Amino acid sequence: MSLKHDIEFTLNGVKRRATVGVGMTTLDMLRDVIGLSGTKYGCGEGECGACTIVVDGASLNSCLMFAVDCHGRNVTTIEGLASDAKADALRDAFVLHGAVQCGFCTPGMMMQASHLLACHPDADADTIKRGIEGNLCRCTGYKKIVDAIASVGETAK
Amino acid sequence: MNVAEKTKTIQPDSLIGKRIPKMDAPEKASGKTRYIHDIDLPGQLHGKILRSARVHARIRSIDTSAARALPGVHVVITAADIPDQRPIGVAKDHLPLKRDRVRSQRDEIAAVAAESEEIALQALKLIKVEYEDLPIISDPTEAIKPGAPLIHPEPHGADGSHEHLKQGMPVAYAGKPDNIAMRFDYGHGDVAQGEAESDVVIEDTFKLHYVxxxxxxxxxxxxEFDASGNLLMYSNTQVPFLHKREFAEYLNMDPSRIRIIQPPIGGGFGSKLDIYPFEVICVFLARAAKRPVKMVFSREEEFLASPTRQPVLLTLRSGCRKDGTLTFRQVHTLHDNGAYTSWGATTPFVMMQTFSSLYRVPHCDYHTTAVYTNNPYAGSFRGYGNLQATFAIEAHMDKLAEAIGMDPLDFRLKNAQEKGEVTGQGMSFKSCGFKECLTTAASRSDFRRKHRENIRNRNTPDPVKRGIGIASMLHVGGGAKIYPSDGCGTILKLDDFAHVTLITGASEIGQGSETVLSQLVCEELGLPISAVTVVNNDTDITPWDVGVHASRTTFIAGNSAIGAAKKAKAKILAAAAKKFECPEADLDLRGGFIIKAASGEPLIDLARLMRNLHFTEKAELVMTTFYYEPPSKHQDKGFKGDVSAAYAWATQVVEVEVDTETGIVRMTRVTGAHDVGRVLNRLGIEGQIEGGVVMGQGYALTEDLTIENGVMRNPNFRDYKLVTAPEIPEMDISFIESMDGEGPQGAKGVGEAPAICIAAATANAIYNATGVRIYGLPFTPERVYRALHGKAEKPYWKPWKPE
Incomplete structure (x- = not known):
C-alpha cells in the first residue's frame, strides 16, 4: 500500500508535480515539500486564516485541504501574488495604511483581500469586514487592514 | 544627487509626527519574512514534548524504551537523563522536565528529537507513564486555607535524596510550607484615618479571569551547538540579553558562549518575557543529539503551555468626602499563581501604582497574595496587572461619584493627577496630560450629555439600551527600573555612501521600533528614512538592552539612538568645519548634505564628505556608540520610588448597546485620548492604539480561557473567541502631546496603554445603559443576561492576608 501519491497541478501559474503523503495538508505540502513559506500555520483547523490560499478562484484554508486534492487544480499562494499588478497595489496599500504589524497574519490577509476584491471590486467597509471575518489579527485591531483594502477597491476611485 | 545639487537651498524638513510606513512591511506583506517557523537548518531534528495526562499526580514510572526503539528517533529524554537540570523562572520553582510529580496539565515529562515531526509525535505516543493522582487545587481561595494540599511540598535534593536540602535552596528542591508563592504589601498614609474622614465608604469584590x-x-x-560547544539559539524571546545570562545559569554554561538570534517575531505582547521549559528542553535535546533541534508548538500546545494573564480576585474598599475628594483606598488581592511562578505573580508592581497614584489618594493600603494552584501559570501580558487594577478602581470612581451625586467626569477631574505631583508612592509626574485626556475624550464623545440621557432612557420599552462609560489609566512611559540597568545601547555606522547602519539592542516585535528609531536618527542626521538599515536581532552583534517590555522601547532605545546620532553628527560637522574652514555652529545636516545653517545652502553631499574622511592619510570612519540609562530609580523595600523616567496617561470612553433580551453587548464606539508625550510616527502609534483597543475589547467581551478543575476546556480559536473584523468599534483617537522633557523628541511609551481601560470603561457603560453593575469578566451574553435578570451572584472575597 502506497501512502504517497504523485499529483500534478498549477502553482502560481507554473505546472508542477509533487509527491505527497495521503494525509498531508496542502499547507504542509506548500511549506515542507515545495518550500514556499509565505503561507503560514496559525491554528491548523481553519479558524485563523493565516494559511489562506486561492484554489480555482475560491479562497480557502490550506490547512483543511488535503494535498492530494490539489491534483489538476490551479493554486495561488502569497508568492503567486508577486506577479499580479492588482496585488502590487494591494500590497502597497497594506504598507502605506499601516496594515502590517507583526505581519504573521498578513500573507493570509493579503490572499483573502485580493480574493475579496476580485469577487467584489466595489466592496464597502462593511463588506470588507465580513470578507476578512475568517482571518484573525492580534496586532492591528483590523481597522488599518480594512482601510488598506478599501483604498484599492473601486469605491475609492 | 544631481537634482539636489542644483537646488540653491534645502528647506528644513522633519519626519517627526509624519505617517511613516513600517520598514519591514513590504517584506511581510509579500510573505517573504522568515519567522522562526520558516527557518530550517541542515541536519536539523524536530523536537516534541510529552505533557502530563493528569493535573496533579505523582509520577510512578516512565518507560521510554519503545519510543527510543522507533526508527528515526535520535534522542528521548526525561528528568532522569538530565541530572544537572536546574529550576527556572522567577521563583526558581520549576524544573523543565518534571521528576516525580506533575502539578498542572501543561507539565513536561519527556521530550523526543527525531528526523521529522511525525516521527517525534509517534514516539511520544509510545512513552508509558504511570501516575498516582493527587488532590487537585484549582481554587485559590481553597489553596490558602490551613491544611490545603501543598503544590510544592516535598523537600528533596537534586538527586532525590534529602541531603541537598539546605537553607536557600530553590523552591523546586526545598518545597514550600504553604501554597503562598509571593507577597506584596504596600502603603502610604493611614487608611483608618482616611476612612474616618470619609462621608461615603464602599467595598466590592472583583473577579478577573484568565485570558x-x-x-x-x-x-x-x-x-544548535557548534564544534567548540558554543550554543546558538534562534529564539522569539523579547529579552535576548537577559536570556543569555539566565540560560547560562540553567545550562551551567559560560554566558559568553551563548548567542541568540531573533528572527522576526509573530507577536509577543509579553508572552516571551520569561524562559519556559520548552526552550531549555530543546537545548537539552540539541546537546544530547549533537544536531540542531527545532521545536515549534501546535496551536493547542500554544494555548496549553503558554503563560496567561493573571486571574485576580480583588476586594477594594474606597471612600470619599461629599465634596468629591478621595480619602482612602484599601486593596486586597488574591492572585492565582498557577503551579509555577512567572512574571504574572509580580504584576502587583504595576497594580499598586494604579491604586496609589492614578488619582490623588492620601491614604492607600495594598496587599497581594499570589497563591499556588494546579492551574496554568500566569506570565506577563500587555498591561501587566493594570487592566485588573483599573477595572476595580474605575468601577469605584463611578460608584463613589453616584453616591455623592456628582458628575462622574467632574469627580475624576477633581482627583486627577497633575504635572509636578509626587505621589505617595514616590512617582514624580514631570509631564502629565491626564486632565486633558479626560476632557478631550469626554468632549469628543459627548460624554456628559449621553451619560445623562442613557440613564433617562433605561426604562424605555426598547430592549436595546445604550450606555457610555469612562475610564483612565496611568502606566510607565519612560522604562521601568526593575533590573540593575534599564538601558539600551546603540552602535551607529555611516558607510562611504552615507548609508547608516543602526545597530540597536532593542527588539522589533511588530510594534514598529525599527521605523521609529530610524526616524529619530534621520532627524539628527538630516537623512531620508531609506538611508537607514536596522540591525537588531543578534546578541553577538547588538549592544545590550534589557528587552522589549514595559512600553519602553521608543523611550529608552530612542534616546539611545539619538545619543549615537548626535555623536555622529558632531564628528561629521567637525570634519566639515575643517574642510570649509568655518565654525561648526555655522553648519548643519539636511537632505543628505552639509549645509550652511543660516541659509540652507548645500556645501557638499554627505556621502562625498564620508569618502573624503575615509580615503585620506588620516583615514577615518564615522562609527559611534551610545548607552542610554534613564534617570529613574529603583523602588525601595516598601515599593516606593520613581521607577520610570516618564509616565503615560490615557482616558478611554466606551459606548455600548446592550440587548437586554439576549445579554449581547455590542461595542459601538471607543473615543480615546492618550498622553503620549509626542507623536513620532502617526501611522505606527494609531495602529498600536487601535490594536490595543481591540485587544481590550476581547478582554472585556469575548475572551475567556476556561479552566475547570485544572483542565483547559477551550485550547483553540473555535472556543476561545478573539474579536474578528466585523465586531470592532468605531475608533476616535486623540493625542495629547505633553512633550516630556526626558523623552526622545518629547515622546513617551504607549505600547501597553490602549488595552488597559477598555474593560473598565465597558463595565461603566453597561451600568450606564442598564443600571446593573457586573463585577466579573468577560461580559459574555450569558453573564450579562444573568446579571440583568437577577440571576448573577455578586462575587465576594473577604479581604485576607497571612499573619
Whole structure:
C-alpha cells in the first residue's frame, strides 16, 4: 500500500508535480515539500486564516485541504501574488495604511483581500469586514487592514 | 544627487509626527519574512514534548524504551537523563522536565528529537507513564486555607535524596510550607484615618479571569551547538540579553558562549518575557543529539503551555468626602499563581501604582497574595496587572461619584493627577496630560450629555439600551527600573555612501521600533528614512538592552539612538568645519548634505564628505556608540520610588448597546485620548492604539480561557473567541502631546496603554445603559443576561492576608 501519491497541478501559474503523503495538508505540502513559506500555520483547523490560499478562484484554508486534492487544480499562494499588478497595489496599500504589524497574519490577509476584491471590486467597509471575518489579527485591531483594502477597491476611485 | 545639487537651498524638513510606513512591511506583506517557523537548518531534528495526562499526580514510572526503539528517533529524554537540570523562572520553582510529580496539565515529562515531526509525535505516543493522582487545587481561595494540599511540598535534593536540602535552596528542591508563592504589601498614609474622614465608604469584590496572548505565530526555538560547544539559539524571546545570562545559569554554561538570534517575531505582547521549559528542553535535546533541534508548538500546545494573564480576585474598599475628594483606598488581592511562578505573580508592581497614584489618594493600603494552584501559570501580558487594577478602581470612581451625586467626569477631574505631583508612592509626574485626556475624550464623545440621557432612557420599552462609560489609566512611559540597568545601547555606522547602519539592542516585535528609531536618527542626521538599515536581532552583534517590555522601547532605545546620532553628527560637522574652514555652529545636516545653517545652502553631499574622511592619510570612519540609562530609580523595600523616567496617561470612553433580551453587548464606539508625550510616527502609534483597543475589547467581551478543575476546556480559536473584523468599534483617537522633557523628541511609551481601560470603561457603560453593575469578566451574553435578570451572584472575597 502506497501512502504517497504523485499529483500534478498549477502553482502560481507554473505546472508542477509533487509527491505527497495521503494525509498531508496542502499547507504542509506548500511549506515542507515545495518550500514556499509565505503561507503560514496559525491554528491548523481553519479558524485563523493565516494559511489562506486561492484554489480555482475560491479562497480557502490550506490547512483543511488535503494535498492530494490539489491534483489538476490551479493554486495561488502569497508568492503567486508577486506577479499580479492588482496585488502590487494591494500590497502597497497594506504598507502605506499601516496594515502590517507583526505581519504573521498578513500573507493570509493579503490572499483573502485580493480574493475579496476580485469577487467584489466595489466592496464597502462593511463588506470588507465580513470578507476578512475568517482571518484573525492580534496586532492591528483590523481597522488599518480594512482601510488598506478599501483604498484599492473601486469605491475609492 | 544631481537634482539636489542644483537646488540653491534645502528647506528644513522633519519626519517627526509624519505617517511613516513600517520598514519591514513590504517584506511581510509579500510573505517573504522568515519567522522562526520558516527557518530550517541542515541536519536539523524536530523536537516534541510529552505533557502530563493528569493535573496533579505523582509520577510512578516512565518507560521510554519503545519510543527510543522507533526508527528515526535520535534522542528521548526525561528528568532522569538530565541530572544537572536546574529550576527556572522567577521563583526558581520549576524544573523543565518534571521528576516525580506533575502539578498542572501543561507539565513536561519527556521530550523526543527525531528526523521529522511525525516521527517525534509517534514516539511520544509510545512513552508509558504511570501516575498516582493527587488532590487537585484549582481554587485559590481553597489553596490558602490551613491544611490545603501543598503544590510544592516535598523537600528533596537534586538527586532525590534529602541531603541537598539546605537553607536557600530553590523552591523546586526545598518545597514550600504553604501554597503562598509571593507577597506584596504596600502603603502610604493611614487608611483608618482616611476612612474616618470619609462621608461615603464602599467595598466590592472583583473577579478577573484568565485570558491568553494568542500570538498569531506560535512559540518556537531552534538550538544548535557548534564544534567548540558554543550554543546558538534562534529564539522569539523579547529579552535576548537577559536570556543569555539566565540560560547560562540553567545550562551551567559560560554566558559568553551563548548567542541568540531573533528572527522576526509573530507577536509577543509579553508572552516571551520569561524562559519556559520548552526552550531549555530543546537545548537539552540539541546537546544530547549533537544536531540542531527545532521545536515549534501546535496551536493547542500554544494555548496549553503558554503563560496567561493573571486571574485576580480583588476586594477594594474606597471612600470619599461629599465634596468629591478621595480619602482612602484599601486593596486586597488574591492572585492565582498557577503551579509555577512567572512574571504574572509580580504584576502587583504595576497594580499598586494604579491604586496609589492614578488619582490623588492620601491614604492607600495594598496587599497581594499570589497563591499556588494546579492551574496554568500566569506570565506577563500587555498591561501587566493594570487592566485588573483599573477595572476595580474605575468601577469605584463611578460608584463613589453616584453616591455623592456628582458628575462622574467632574469627580475624576477633581482627583486627577497633575504635572509636578509626587505621589505617595514616590512617582514624580514631570509631564502629565491626564486632565486633558479626560476632557478631550469626554468632549469628543459627548460624554456628559449621553451619560445623562442613557440613564433617562433605561426604562424605555426598547430592549436595546445604550450606555457610555469612562475610564483612565496611568502606566510607565519612560522604562521601568526593575533590573540593575534599564538601558539600551546603540552602535551607529555611516558607510562611504552615507548609508547608516543602526545597530540597536532593542527588539522589533511588530510594534514598529525599527521605523521609529530610524526616524529619530534621520532627524539628527538630516537623512531620508531609506538611508537607514536596522540591525537588531543578534546578541553577538547588538549592544545590550534589557528587552522589549514595559512600553519602553521608543523611550529608552530612542534616546539611545539619538545619543549615537548626535555623536555622529558632531564628528561629521567637525570634519566639515575643517574642510570649509568655518565654525561648526555655522553648519548643519539636511537632505543628505552639509549645509550652511543660516541659509540652507548645500556645501557638499554627505556621502562625498564620508569618502573624503575615509580615503585620506588620516583615514577615518564615522562609527559611534551610545548607552542610554534613564534617570529613574529603583523602588525601595516598601515599593516606593520613581521607577520610570516618564509616565503615560490615557482616558478611554466606551459606548455600548446592550440587548437586554439576549445579554449581547455590542461595542459601538471607543473615543480615546492618550498622553503620549509626542507623536513620532502617526501611522505606527494609531495602529498600536487601535490594536490595543481591540485587544481590550476581547478582554472585556469575548475572551475567556476556561479552566475547570485544572483542565483547559477551550485550547483553540473555535472556543476561545478573539474579536474578528466585523465586531470592532468605531475608533476616535486623540493625542495629547505633553512633550516630556526626558523623552526622545518629547515622546513617551504607549505600547501597553490602549488595552488597559477598555474593560473598565465597558463595565461603566453597561451600568450606564442598564443600571446593573457586573463585577466579573468577560461580559459574555450569558453573564450579562444573568446579571440583568437577577440571576448573577455578586462575587465576594473577604479581604485576607497571612499573619
Amino acid at each position: 491568553t496572548h494568542c500570538c498569531m505565530g506560535v512559540s518556537g526555538i531552534i538550538a
